[in-house]
Amino acid sequence: MFFQIIDILGTIAFAISGALVAMSKRMDPFGVLIIAFVTAVGGGTLRDVMVGIEPVSWMKNMTFVYVIIGSAVFAVVFRKRISYLRKSLFLFDTIGISLYTVIGIETGLIAGLHPLICIALGTMTACFGGVIRDILCNEIPVIFRKEIYATACILGGLTYFLLLHFFEDRNYLFVIVAVVVITVRLIAVRYKISLPSLYKKEELE
Amino acid sequence: MFFQIIDILGTIAFAISGALVAMSKRMDPFGVLIIAFVTAVGGGTLRDVMVGIEPVSWMKNMTFVYVIIGSAVFAVVFRKRISYLRKSLFLFDTIGISLYTVIGIETGLIAGLHPLICIALGTMTACFGGVIRDILCNEIPVIFRKEIYATACILGGLTYFLLLHFFEDRNYLFVIVAVVVITVRLIAVRYKISLPSLYKKEELE
Amino acid sequence: MFFQIIDILGTIAFAISGALVAMSKRMDPFGVLIIAFVTAVGGGTLRDVMVGIEPVSWMKNMTFVYVIIGSAVFAVVFRKRISYLRKSLFLFDTIGISLYTVIGIETGLIAGLHPLICIALGTMTACFGGVIRDILCNEIPVIFRKEIYATACILGGLTYFLLLHFFEDRNYLFVIVAVVVITVRLIAVRYKISLPSLYKKEELE
Numbered sequence: 001m002f003f004q005i006i007d008i009l010g011t012i013a014f015a016i017s018g019a020l021v022a023m024s025k026r027m028d029p030f031g032v033l034i035i036a037f038v039t040a041v042g043g044g045t046l047r048d049v050m051v052g053i054e055p056v057s058w059m060k061n062m063t064f065v066y067v068i069i070g071s072a073v074f075a076v077v078f079r080k081r082i083s084y085l086r087k088s089l090f091l092f093d094t095i096g097i098s099l100y101t102v103i104g105i106e107t108g109l110i111a112g113l114h115p116l117i118c119i120a121l122g123t124m125t126a127c128f129g130g131v132i133r134d135i136l137c138n139e140i141p142v143i144f145r146k147e148i149y150a151t152a153c154i155l156g157g158l159t160y161f162l163l164l165h166f167f168e169d170r171n172y173l174f175v176i177v178a179v180v181v182i183t184v185r186l187i188a189v190r191y192k193i194s195l196p197s198l199y200k201k202e203e204l205e
Numbered sequence: 206m207f208f209q210i211i212d213i214l215g216t217i218a219f220a221i222s223g224a225l226v227a228m229s230k231r232m233d234p235f236g237v238l239i240i241a242f243v244t245a246v247g248g249g250t251l252r253d254v255m256v257g258i259e260p261v262s263w264m265k266n267m268t269f270v271y272v273i274i275g276s277a278v279f280a281v282v283f284r285k286r287i288s289y290l291r292k293s294l295f296l297f298d299t300i301g302i303s304l305y306t307v308i309g310i311e312t313g314l315i316a317g318l319h320p321l322i323c324i325a326l327g328t329m330t331a332c333f334g335g336v337i338r339d340i341l342c343n344e345i346p347v348i349f350r351k352e353i354y355a356t357a358c359i360l361g362g363l364t365y366f367l368l369l370h371f372f373e374d375r376n377y378l379f380v381i382v383a384v385v386v387i388t389v390r391l392i393a394v395r396y397k398i399s400l401p402s403l404y405k406k407e408e409l410e
Numbered sequence: 411m412f413f414q415i416i417d418i419l420g421t422i423a424f425a426i427s428g429a430l431v432a433m434s435k436r437m438d439p440f441g442v443l444i445i446a447f448v449t450a451v452g453g454g455t456l457r458d459v460m461v462g463i464e465p466v467s468w469m470k471n472m473t474f475v476y477v478i479i480g481s482a483v484f485a486v487v488f489r490k491r492i493s494y495l496r497k498s499l500f501l502f503d504t505i506g507i508s509l510y511t512v513i514g515i516e517t518g519l520i521a522g523l524h525p526l527i528c529i530a531l532g533t534m535t536a537c538f539g540g541v542i543r544d545i546l547c548n549e550i551p552v553i554f555r556k557e558i559y560a561t562a563c564i565l566g567g568l569t570y571f572l573l574l575h576f577f578e579d580r581n582y583l584f585v586i587v588a589v590v591v592i593t594v595r596l597i598a599v600r601y602k603i604s605l606p607s608l609y610k611k612e613e614l615e
Contacts, residue, residue: 029402030356037325045255052464054257059322115467120447128507130544136336136346141546151440195438233605235561243528250460259462264527341541341551 011090014040015068036072041128094149095125096141098181101153102174118155150156156181215304218246218297220273224280241277247334302331303386306358324362353393360388420509423502424450425478429485446482452539493519507536508591511563528565566591
C-alpha cells in the first residue's frame with residue numbers, strides 16, 4: 001500500500017516532467033499526452049519486455065493510465081503556475097527514480113535473476129523513460145548530462161545487495177535503497193557534485 | 206481478405222516512404238532496404254512485443270517481407286519518377302496509419318485489454334514505424350511536427366469505442382475507424398489545421 | 411567452445427568500443443559502463459525480445475556481464491594507451507559483427523524462422539548495439555555512415571543460405587559466414603569501397 005502510493009507519486013512526477021518537456025517543445029495536446037505517457041511507462045515497459053512479463057504491467061493496471069492522463073491534463077491546465085512547482089517536481093522526479101529502482105530490483109528478484117542483473121533492471125526502470133522522452137523531444141538524453149542520475153540508482157541497487165544479509169524484512173531494505181537514491185541525488189545536485197569525466201579533450205587524437 | 210489487401214497497401218506505403226527518406230539521406234541500397242523495413246514493421250513489432258506475441262507477426266508471414274523488399278526495390282528503380290507519386294504516397298501513408306490503427310486495436314481486443322490500452326496500441330502501431338524511421342535518419346520525429354498524425358489515430362480509436370454499442374459487426378466498425386482516421390488527416394492537411402501548441406515561447410522562463 | 415571464445419571476444423570488442431565513444435563524450439564512469447553494456451548487449455536483446463527468448467540471454471549468463479564490466483574498466487584504465495589499440499579494436503569489432511551475425515542466424519534457425527528472417531535477425535544482432543550506442547551518444551548512427559557495415563552482415567547471411575546444401579556440418583558454414591563478413595568489411599575499409607548512394611542532391615526537389 002505504502003509502496004503503491006509512492007509508485008503513483010513517481011508516475012505523476014514522470015508524467016508531469018514529460019508533459020513539461022513536450023509543452024516546451026510546443027507540441028500539440030495529444031503530443032503532450034503521448035510524451036507524458038512514454039516518460040512514465042517507458043522504463044517499466046523495457047524492463048517487462050526484457051524479463052518476459054507480457055502484456056507489460058501498465059496494460060493490465062488502469063490506475064496508472066488514469067493517473068498519467070490526469071497528470072498530463074493537470075500539467076497543461078496549470079502550465080503557467082507549474083514553474084513555481086519546479087522544485088517539488090525535481091523532488092517528485094527523484095522520489096520517482098528511487099521507487100522505480102526498487103520496483104526494477106524487485107521484478108528481477110521475482111524472476112530469479114542475478115543481483116547485478118537486478119541492479120541493471122532497477123537502473124533501466126528508473127532511467128529509460130527519461131531517456132526516451134529526451135530522444136523523442138530532441139533533448140540531450142538525461143544520462144548523458146553532467147548530473148548524477150543513473151549513478152544514484154546503481155548505488156542504491158548496490159546498497160540493497162550489500163545489506164541483504166543484515167535484514168530479514170525485504171521492505172525495510174527497499175526503503176533504505178530509496179533513501180540512498182534520493183540522498184545521493186539531492187546531495188549531488190545541491191552541492192553540484194558530478195563524477196569526473198574520464199577523457200580530457202586533448203587526450204582525444 | 207479486404208483487410209489483408211489494405212494491410213498490404215499500408216505496408217507498401219510505409220516501405221516506400223521509408224525508402225524515400227533513406228535515399229534523400231544518401232544511404233546505400235542496403236541502408237535503404239533496412240529503413241524501408243523498419244518503417245513498415247516498426248509499429249507492429251513494438252505492439253507485438255508489448256502484448257507478448259512472439260516471434261513477432263512479420264517474422265511468421267513472409268508475404269510482408271516480400272512486399273517490403275519489392276516496395277524498396279520499386280522505390281529505388283523509380284526514384285526519379287516517384288516524386289510525381291508523392292500525392293498518392295501521402296494517400297497510401299494515410300490509408301496505412303488508418304489500417305494500422307485498426308489492426309492495433311484489434312490486437313488489443315484479442316488480448317483482452319482495456320479500451321484505452323487498445324487505443325494506445327493502435328496509435329503505436331500506426332506511428333512508431335515513422336518515428337523510428339525519423340530517429341534513424343536524423344529527421345525531426347513525425348509526431349513532433351505540426352501535422353496532425355497521432356491525433357488522427359487517437360480520434361479513430363475513440364470513435365471505435367464510442368460506437369461499439371451501436372454495431373453488431375466489428376468489421377463495419379473498423380471500416381468507420383479507418384474512414385475517421387483518413388478524413389481527419391486529409392482535412393487537417395488540406396486546410397492546414399493543427400492543434401495549437403500549449404506553451405508560448407515567452408512563457409518559458 | 412570455439413564459438414563461445416569468439417563470442418566473448420566480440421563482446422569485449424563491442425564493450426570497449428562503447429566505452430571509448432562514451433569517454434570521448436566526457437561521460438562519467440557509470441555512464442561509460444552503461445554505454446559499454448548497451449553496445450555489447452543491445453543487438454542480442456532486440457533479437458531475443460522479437461523472437462520471444464525471455465528473460466533475454468545475457469540476463470541468464472553472468473559470464474557476459476563480467477566480461478563487459480571488465481572490458482569497460484580496462485578501457486577506462488588504459489584509455490591513454492588504447493588509441494594504439496584502435497586497429498586491433500576495429501579488428502575485434504569486425505570479428506564481433508561477424509560472430510553476432512552468425513549467432514543471430516542460428517537463433518532464427520532454432521526458432522524455425524524463414525531464411526530471410528534469419529538474415530534480418532543476424533544483421534540486427536550485429537548492428538543494433540552500435541546503432542543504440544550512437545543514438546545515446548548523439549553520434550550519426552553507424553548504419554547511416556558511408557562505411558559498409560550492415561551490408562557485410564547481409565552478404566554473410568546470404569552466403570549461409572546459398573551454401574546450405576553443400577555442407578553437412580552447420581559449424582563449417584558458420585565459420586565461412588564469419589569469414590565472409592570479415593573479408594567484405596576489411597576489403598571495403600581498406601580500399602575505401604562504399605556502395606553508391608542512390609539519390610544525387612540535385613534530384614531532390
